[in-house]
Amino acid sequence: MTMKLKLGFLPLIDACLPILAHEHGFAEEEGLDLTFVRDVTWATVLDRLLYGHTDAAHMLAPLAIATTLGRGRPAQKLVAPFVLGLNGNAVTISNTLAQTIGADGALGDPTQLGDRLRAAAADARAQNRKLRFGVVHRYSSHNYMLRYWLAACGIQPDEDIDIVTVPPPFSADAIAAGEIDGFCVGEPWNSIAVDQGAGQIVLATAQIWRRGVEKVLALREDRLEPNRAAIEALIRAMRKAGTHFVDPDQWDSNAKILSRPEYCDAPVELVRRAISDRLVLRRGDEPHEYPDFMFQHREIANFPWVSQAEWLYSQLVRWDGLGFDAGQAEAAARVFRPDVYRSALLGMDDQLPSASSKVEGSVSTPLAASAQRGSITMENNTFFDRVPFDPDRLADYIAAQN
Amino acid sequence: MRMLRCNKMGMRIAIIDESAPRASIIEEGLATLDECEIFTITSRDGLLVKIAEIEPDIVFMDLGNPSRDVLEEYFAVSRVLDRPIAMFVDESDDDSIAASIDAGVSTYVVDGLSVRRIEPLLKMTMRRFQAYARLEAELAKAKDKLAERETVDRAKRLLMAKKNVTEPVAYGELREKAMSSNRRIVDIAEAIVTAHEMMGDGA
Numbered sequence: 236m237t238m239k240l241k242l243g244f245l246p247l248i249d250a251c252l253p254i255l256a257h258e259h260g261f262a263e264e265e266g267l268d269l270t271f272v273r274d275v276t277w278a279t280v281l282d283r284l285l286y287g288h289t290d291a292a293h294m295l296a297p298l299a300i301a302t303t304l305g306r307g308r309p310a311q312k313l314v315a316p317f318v319l320g321l322n323g324n325a326v327t328i329s330n331t332l333a334q335t336i337g338a339d340g341a342l343g344d345p346t347q348l349g350d351r352l353r354a355a356a357a358d359a360r361a362q363n364r365k366l367r368f369g370v371v372h373r374y375s376s377h378n379y380m381l382r383y384w385l386a387a388c389g390i391q392p393d394e395d396i397d398i399v400t401v402p403p404p405f406s407a408d409a410i411a412a413g414e415i416d417g418f419c420v421g422e423p424w425n426s427i428a429v430d431q432g433a434g435q436i437v438l439a440t441a442q443i444w445r446r447g448v449e450k451v452l453a454l455r456e457d458r459l460e461p462n463r464a465a466i467e468a469l470i471r472a473m474r475k476a477g478t479h480f481v482d483p484d485q486w487d488s489n490a491k492i493l494s495r496p497e498y499c500d501a502p503v504e505l506v507r508r509a510i511s512d513r514l515v516l517r518r519g520d521e522p523h524e525y526p527d528f529m530f531q532h533r534e535i536a537n538f539p540w541v542s543q544a545e546w547l548y549s550q551l552v553r554w555d556g557l558g559f560d561a562g563q564a565e566a567a568a569r570v571f572r573p574d575v576y577r578s579a580l581l582g583m584d585d586q587l588p589s590a591s592s593k594v595e596g597s598v599s600t601p602l603a604a605s606a607q608r609g610s611i612t613m614e615n616n617t618f619f620d621r622v623p624f625d626p627d628r629l630a631d632y633i634a635a636q637n
Numbered sequence: 638m639r640m641l642r643c644n645k646m647g648m649r650i651a652i653i654d655e656s657a658p659r660a661s662i663i664e665e666g667l668a669t670l671d672e673c674e675i676f677t678i679t680s681r682d683g684l685l686v687k688i689a690e691i692e693p694d695i696v697f698m699d700l701g702n703p704s705r706d707v708l709e710e711y712f713a714v715s716r717v718l719d720r721p722i723a724m725f726v727d728e729s730d731d732d733s734i735a736a737s738i739d740a741g742v743s744t745y746v747v748d749g750l751s752v753r754r755i756e757p758l759l760k761m762t763m764r765r766f767q768a769y770a771r772l773e774a775e776l777a778k779a780k781d782k783l784a785e786r787e788t789v790d791r792a793k794r795l796l797m798a799k800k801n802v803t804e805p806v807a808y809g810e811l812r813e814k815a816m817s818s819n820r821r822i823v824d825i826a827e828a829i830v831t832a833h834e835m836m837g838d839g840a
Contacts, residue, residue, distance in 0.1 A: 278705035278743070286738045307713045308724050309731070373710050400710035402703055 238465035239268045243280045243292035246273060246499045247403065247421045248509050249320045249450050250293040251480055251489070252531060256472040258492050259479055265468035273497065276402060277372050284453065285311050290462060291469070293319060294453040297547045300567045301374040306555065312566075314459055315451035315544075316575035317470050318537050322447050323529035324377050325425040325514065326438040328417035329410050332366070333435045340435065340517045342525060345442050345619040349388025356395045369401030369409055369418035376449050377419040377440070379550040384443045386637060387620045392554070410434045421449075422509035422529070423501040429518055430505065436516040439528050444596065446530065446616035448543040451571075459575070467579035470537075474585055477532035486511050534613055535586050539571035542592040542626040549624070549633050559630045568626075577607075586611050595624040647672025648750075650758065651693035653702060655679060659769045663697065666765040670757060685711050695755055696722065696745040697762050700738060712745060722747050733759060740766045785823045792826035795833050 244250040256262045257269040272289050274280050277298055284292045285302075299313045328338065335358075336351035356366045370378040382392045392398050401409050406418045407428035418428075419440065428434045440447055452469070459466065479485050490507035493499050499506060508514060509529060513522040530536050548567035552559060573591040580587060586609035593604075596618040604611045618624075624632055650673050654660035657679045664677050676691045678684065684704055688696070688711065698705060712722040722745045724734070730752050737744050740763040746755055789811070796807035811829075815822045 274701060275703045276701075276705040278709055279701050282700065282738050282743065286735045288738070307709065372706050373713065400707045402706055404703070 236266070237268045238266055238462075238468060239270070240290045240462070240465050240469060241270050241272060241288070243272045243274060243283050243289040243294075245275070245277065245280060245293060245403070246501070247293075247450075248423060248493060248499060248506060249323050249421055249529065249531070250498070251493055251510070252319055252473040252476045252537075253293065253452070253469070254493065254498055255480055255489060256469070256476040259476060261472040261475040261479075262469065264475075265472045267465060267468050267472060269469075271497070275404060277375075284313075285455065290458065291452055291454040291466065293450055295372055295375045296448050296451045296543070297374040297376060297379060297551060298372060299451055299453040300544060300547050300570050301551060303566055303570050304551070304563055306374065306551070312456035313453045313570060314456045314572045314575070315453050315539055315570050316459075316466060316572040316579070317452040317473060318448055318539050318543070319450040319452055319473075319531070321449055321530035321536050322439065322441040322444075322527070323449055323509070323531075324380070324419055324421045324440040325436045325528075326381065326417060326419045326440070327406075327410065327425045327428050327434045327436050329413070329415075329434050330432075332416045333437065338435055338437050340520055342439055342442065342516065342523065343437050345384060345438060346388065348438060349384060349390065352385070353388055353390050353395075356390055360395065365395070365397050366416045367397040367399060367414070369399055369406055369415040369420070371403050371406075371420055372400060374551070376447060376547070377421070379547065379554070380440045380443045380447055381419040382554055383550065384438075384619065391637075407431050407433050422514075423499060423505040426505040426508060426515060427501070429515055430502075432518045436514055439514075439525055441525070441527055441530070442619060444616075444618050445527070445614075446534075446536075446595075448540075448547065451539065459572075463575075466575065470576060470579035471583065474532075474537065474580065474583075477537065480510070481532045483511070535588060535611060537576070538588060539573050539576055540591065540593055540595075541568050541571050541573060542595050542624070544568050544571040545592075545626045545629055546595055546624050549629060549636070552633055553636045559633045561630075564629055585609065592626050594626070596621075597623040597625075647674070648694045648754075648758070649674045649691060650676065651688060651691050651696045652677045653679075653684070653696060653698040653704070653708070655681070655702065656699070659699070659766070662769050663762055663765045666761045667758060670761060673758070684708065693722075694747045694750060695758060698743045698745070699766075700741045700743050702743070705743060708745075737763060741770065742766050788823055788830055789826040792829040795829055 242253050262269045272283060277295060280292050283289045299315050303312050335355045359366050370381055385392050390396055401415060401418060403420050403424045406420050406424050409415045410428055411433035425436050429436060480489060486507060490503050490510060494501050494503040494506045508522055512526055512528040513524050515522050545568050548564055577587055587607040588611060589605045589607045596616055598613050598616045602613050604613050650667060652660050652663050660677045660679050664675050667673060667675050678687055681704055724745050733752055742762055744759060792811060793804060793807045796810060797804060811822050811825050815825045
């Protein structure tokens with residue numbers, strides 16, 4: 236019997252795995268019939284998910300946690316049994332700001348770039364204005380990565396620099412109109428701003444945290460058991476789609492599918508560049524290759540590590556001005572469901588780790604990780620400031636944050 | 638931004654909708670209720686500034702409005718608003734929220750306003766939204782019908798010219814073909830028109 240699932244998503248390239256699972260028949264092989272509901276704001280994607288218009292959704296990982304904790308609306312428990320990808324976002328700044336900080340058309344060293352930005356932010360303040368950056372959502376990895384980077388470079392977000400919400404489709408216009416001086420957004424929206432000559436890409440979020448968690452597949456906790464078989468089938472189908480997605484021979488056909496009006500509705504060339512880790516940083520320049528810009532498959536990238544949820548919780552309390560709360564931390568950690576991921580892939584020819592949590596940012600040279608199945612080599616996963624995150628010391632980590 | 642004042646000062650309601658006709662239909666409905674001031678915003682430009690000026694007690698917005706994330710952020714963090722606004726506040730509002738979302742409306746209210754107080758407003762807005770959706774659906778259907786009729790007319794004219802027959806004969810042939818192939822007349826007409834377009838005049 237065919238199982239039906241309706242999935243919500245925003246037009247972003249990292250919605251690729253469920254889309255390709257559908258388009259290439261991997262979902263059908265698993266007995267799944269997928270339909271998609273496209274929206275333009277996360278608020279709408281979330282509402283549809285919470286009130287039953289969709290069964291599961293492409294969602295910002297921090298938003299799934301914030302919703303579970305009842306930030307800004309009545310609490311509703313969500314679960315995330317699958318990480319749709321790591322990173323894939325970039326920081327784009329206006330041409331004026333690029334000139335001010337002497338951006339040279341390359342991806343900068345995060346620390347050096349931060350130093351120059353700190354000087355520019357101070358100059359702006361001396362002239363009674365504040366630099367203003369856009370992020371896609373308050374509860375987004377974009378916001379947390381940007382803030383993590385700025386704060387570590389001595390730029391205090393909200394004080395030295397303003398950070399506001401700008402929906403991805405409007406980010407290029409906002410920077411061109413001078414409403415914002417920069418933004419952190421996913422592809423294809425950085426490349427669109429570059430193509431329009433509105434700004435330059437200066438940093439990939441993968442430079443801030445080499446293996447930073449990005450979107451997840453989210454669903455209501457109380458809808459997990461009734462849909463369990465379908466969700467597990469979807470996880471298997473998306474793993475197959477991932478193999479296809481990272482295969483260079485398939486880049487052309489996948490870019491064509493993802494750029495279609497019903498999905499990302501973006502120029503096929505821009506999509507092709509992002510999925511092949513090649514970005515044009517400045518209008519007219521040759522594409523720059525930055526390996527693992529988007530990271531959707533290798534090193535069991537889709538495994539929902541509980542430690543990732545806990546790191547996001549550490550940033551949520553940091554920027555919402557809350558203190559550590561053991562109950563809230565536990566609720567946040569439980570959003571990520573490695574047990575569901577495991578049960579979906581048990582007995583399949585796919586890698587599974589033995590642990591469900593790890594010290595994030597601790598690997599700087601390739602390391603063989605212990606596996607329940609297959610052998611897994613973890614590569615560099617550091618934060619740019621080399622501070623690791625040990626989930627066993629969550630409260631200490633939070634206390635040490637400025 | 639347009640403002641409609643009711644006789645008595647009372648709740649301040651902002652309607653944010655990029656569809657101006659729908660916004661005015663909602664506005665008209667709410668204006669029949671007492672004790673409200675209604676502000677209508679149909680443009681994205683300067684949205685936050687306008688909202689700050691209005692200081693609404695309730696915001697009604699179409700579910701798919703592209704400015705929702707921006708507005709939610711503003712409600713959550715703005716120090717300008719001394720009264721926090723949220724998408725309903727109480728977990729007991731859940732049924733109302735669900736109904737509102739099904740109708741395509743997102744509703745934000747100032748913390749402390751009870752659901753009972755806003756219920757008549759919410760119900761009116763939802764009814765108006767649904768009525769507008771029906772209207773649009775009917776319009777779309779009417780447009781489809783018109784397009785279908787044009788296609789059939791074109792196919793008829795093509796047949797008349799090509800086979801040198803009268804209009805009733807051409808129509809009769811279309812109908813016969815449709816019946817014998819178990820398809821709709823418009824589908825046969827569509828095929829004739831497409832074939833003609835592809836083959837040019839020589840078809």
